[in-house]
Amino acid sequence: MNDTPPPIEIRDACVSFRGKTVLDEIDCEFRPRSATAVIGSSGSGKTTLLRTIARMNDGMDGFRFRGKLFVQGSEIYGNGTDVCRLRGKVGMVFQKPCVFPKSVLENAVFGLKHHQPERKKEFPELAERFLREAFLWDEVKDRLHQPAAVLSQGQQQRLAIARALAVGPEIFLMDEPTASLDPKSTQAIEELVRSLKQKHCVVLATHNLGQARRLCEEVLFVCEGRIRESGPASRVFDNPLDEETRAYLSQ
């Protein structure tokens, strides 16, 4: 029997902002070394779910969490959770690519600089390693010292992923990472997700059902803040049990 706790486990969770419930009765878990798609229409609570796992809502006015949320077996909304350490374990990639107004190299090691400043001398090699892992090295190796802002949107998104990879997360939360990218860049990111899920637990919020089908083993359908259906991707896409899911997938 395998006693390793799942990377993420959520039990009877409810999230509200200033008393308004945004997520309710959330009960699910995510598997290691696999990708789970979180699908649902805009405003259904996909982003809130991802942000809650990384405790990114903490600073928001009126945020309240009820229930249990475990990351690698530790309850993260309990007392004494080191939020910065948690976020080091749970990497997050946003819809809009964000690079800091610094060079490509400095962006790649931005998080590393704070988590492992003692390895400063190794930063160039580490940057190369993570840029390679993000399938970006060949495109930027000759312009590492140029501002990251000159890269294309797709390259910026991969740089943001390389930057997150450098911190060493075991879980990757991706909030519509290809929503603002062209098809070629989308393809590059999808390739990257395929590679990431070999080692990490990837949670991918997406509107692109084709992408969810291509990349993910599991699917979670969120509607009006509740999980309406979850299960293996092939089963949910081919034979949805819930009427709401069926209606959403048939759009």
Add this chain to the structure above:
Amino acid sequence: MRRRLVDSATRGLLFLTTLAGCSLLALILTAVVGRGFPSMSIEFLTREARDFGLDGGIFHQIAGTLILTASAGIVSFPIALGSALFQTEFLKSAGLKQALRIATYTLNGVPTILFGLTGYMFFGALLGMGVSWVTGALILAVMILPTVQISVLEAIESIPAHYRESGMALGLTPWAQIRSIVLPQSFYGIVTGVLLGLARAAGETAAIMFTATAFSGAGIPRSLARPVSTLQTHILVLAQEAVNPKAVANAWGAGLALTALVFALMLSALWARSRLRLESHR
């Protein structure tokens, strides 16, 4: 036809209001430069005042204004920055943030003479600091605090939210976030705020009139407990001698020096603000 007429009338009215504002500024500048320039010379700027300012220069007054202004900036800047960082990085409650902002704006609107009066009662009389450099610096620091704080706050708040979010997502501690994202991104905005505050302090008369400055005889203060001589109070003293053409000419000369100082601070603030815009578009 009617729409075109309304459009022309609106455009004309707006042009007139702009013209009125600019003309007023041009008129004041012309008067200050025109009347102050004849008194201006290297000697006037580098020599000490003699005979209650009727003779000599304004060296001590320039130095006093710079000393007081810089001291006020040194005292108010860390408080303004700390308060702005607390409000933007740590305070969650939107209601409390709003309340603090209203308090800051209200403080900004308090007549400066009241700062002088209250400040003198507290620092000068109650704490026994008397009429001194330190009393004036503290009063000016409190007076420019809202100006500096609002500018610093706005500079920090103008940082795109995704920079902060990305830093947070990388597991940066609040201090690392401040050091690596907030301060570098808002640097020029913070400089703008400080310069605007200094410009306000440099032009202030009422708050320091009876709390920090000596009307005559004060040189470069040798300690914080000594009074200073400033351009503002020097102009006030000379203007009271309006029947003496030499006094009036020297008052205009001191006025031109003060205007130049405030303008230099304002132009530096504008330069820093334009750099902030450039940085934010990178």
